[in-house]
Amino acid sequence: MNKFEIIRKILENAQNIKFYKDLYQNKGVQIENIRSIEDFKTIPFVSKESVMGEMLHVEDEETTFTRATSGTSGRMSIFHRSKKDREIHLDNFRTSANGYFTKDNRVMIIFPPDLSFIFSGYFSAVGCEVCFGDVYDLNYSANLINETKVDTLRTTPMIALKIGKILKRKNYKCEIINIILSGSMLSLLTRGALNDYYPEAKIIQNYGLAETGLIGWQCPEIHGTNSYHIFEDTYLYEIIDSETKKGSNSGELVISNLWVGSSSTLIRYKTGDHIEKSNKNCKRTKHGSIITFRGRYRFDVLKLKGLTLYKDLFEKALLTVTDYITDTYQLHLYEEEKNDKILPQLILKVIPKEGTDKKIGRAIVERRIMSSFMITPKYTFKDGVDKGLFLPIKVEFVDNLKTGRVKTQDIIDHRG
Numbered sequence: 276m277n278k279f280e281i282i283r284k285i286l287e288n289a290q291n292i293k294f295y296k297d298l299y300q301n302k303g304v305q306i307e308n309i310r311s312i313e314d315f316k317t318i319p320f321v322s323k324e325s326v327m328g329e330m331l332h333v334e335d336e337e338t339t340f341t342r343a344t345s346g347t348s349g350r351m352s353i354f355h356r357s358k359k360d361r362e363i364h365l366d367n368f369r370t371s372a373n374g375y376f377t378k379d380n381r382v383m384i385i386f387p388p389d390l391s392f393i394f395s396g397y398f399s400a401v402g403c404e405v406c407f408g409d410v411y412d413l414n415y416s417a418n419l420i421n422e423t424k425v426d427t428l429r430t431t432p433m434i435a436l437k438i439g440k441i442l443k444r445k446n447y448k449c450e451i452i453n454i455i456l457s458g459s460m461l462s463l464l465t466r467g468a469l470n471d472y473y474p475e476a477k478i479i480q481n482y483g484l485a486e487t488g489l490i491g492w493q494c495p496e497i498h499g500t501n502s503y504h505i506f507e508d509t510y511l512y513e514i515i516d517s518e519t520k521k522g523s524n525s526g527e528l529v530i531s532n533l534w535v536g537s538s539s540t541l542i543r544y545k546t547g548d549h550i551e552k553s554n555k556n557c558k559r560t561k562h563g564s565i566i567t568f569r570g571r572y573r574f575d576v577l578k579l580k581g582l583t584l585y586k587d588l589f590e591k592a593l594l595t596v597t598d599y600i601t602d603t604y605q606l607h608l609y610e611e612e613k614n615d616k617i618l619p620q621l622i623l624k625v626i627p628k629e630g631t632d633k634k635i636g637r638a639i640v641e642r643r644i645m646s647s648f649m650i651t652p653k654y655t656f657k658d659g660v661d662k663g664l665f666l667p668i669k670v671e672f673v674d675n676l677k678t679g680r681v682k683t684q685d686i687i688d689h690r691g
């Protein structure tokens with residue numbers, strides 16, 4: 276079957292899924308009128324909120340695994356996996372593993388149990404020796420790394436950093452050669468800190484979502500960046516401009532499954548991720564197109580006064596002050612009234628490096644960040660302040676930052 280024939284089949288099956296049947300009926304979509312991929316692009320989008328709690332499979336679909344994630348709204352999202360889903364995910368995983376690890380590698384997985392279970396299946400299928408770290412006891416995990424001589428870590432950036440700190444403190448010899456991370460974007464700051472803790476390790480990012488599985492991978496030519504190859508045979512990738520809702524080179528990633536028999540059928544699913552088509556080329560043409568991840572809309576991309584501020588550019592600015600600050604931060608966004616205008620106020624909370632002078636250090640950090648944070652290719656944040664668009668960034672030195680156990684949120688928007 277070609278791509279369109281598969282899409283037709285998926286749409287026909289969707290008539291037996293109450294969620295899609297109701298949606299298409301309400302929006303007046305007639306599946307028989309969808310005769311090309313172009314027609315398909317008129318089908319309504321679905322969002323995380325709209326699919327939450329919905330069964331996205333045909334009743335007799337064979338479901339073998341169920342995964343839950345706590346949504347940002349506090350409600351749980353449940354996603355099912357059929358046998359076919361897991362076969363597809365495993366194939367994609369094998370592609371992503373190529374060139375990094377084989378059956379000879381010893382892997383430690385440090386995640387909450389449901390994810391550890393999924394990942395262990397993948398690594399076992401490749402033939403690796405697998406062990407589990409304890410996501411709730413990183414001291415134990417570090418000891419285990421030391422005892423078992425694992426060489427590959429599969430975890431999140433934050434946990435890899437914490438483990439690195441512990442390994443260093445305990446003077447353990449670090450034999451890690453691969454760190455495979457979930458987290459679609461790695462800041463230069465975190466990347467630098469990871470390189471310090473794990474000097475021998477290749478840092479490989481896997482781009483995946485709970486609702487889809489793996490959707491982007493890095494071959495050895497693009498590892499160490501925030502760019503990914505995509506799985507064009509298993510997903511239809513669309514990049515949608517937020518204003519025009521049409522295809523674009525930069526915008527929200529919208530994804531559709533390209534296989535029949537899924538327990539979690541996604542048809543034009545808005546991922547909430549901001550990506551760009553990359554003009555980079557990989558020497559191995561069969562690897563296909565490359566996309567660059569720019570951030571999650573809710574967390575990494577800030578809209579301020581008609582401008583889009585990107586977390587990665589902010590973190591570039593942070594690199595100018597690494598003599599004064601340690602490797603984690605939180606950026607809080609408030610609004611303040613000044614001269615009868617409501618203006619955005621950014622407050623950066625950081626842990627200073629030992630020996631940093633509280634007053635002078637803070638002033639230097641504030642000044643440097645504002646003059647090196649590019650808000651457009653030509654304007655710095657400081658230019659924006661001078662034009663009266665924002666209030667100056669305030670820096671607060673703190674003793675510690677409140678972080679979650681597994682995921683961190685670096686940018687916190689307090690505007691209503």
Ligand SMILES: [Zn+2]
Nearest residue numbers: 494496557562
């Ligand atoms: Zn490649």
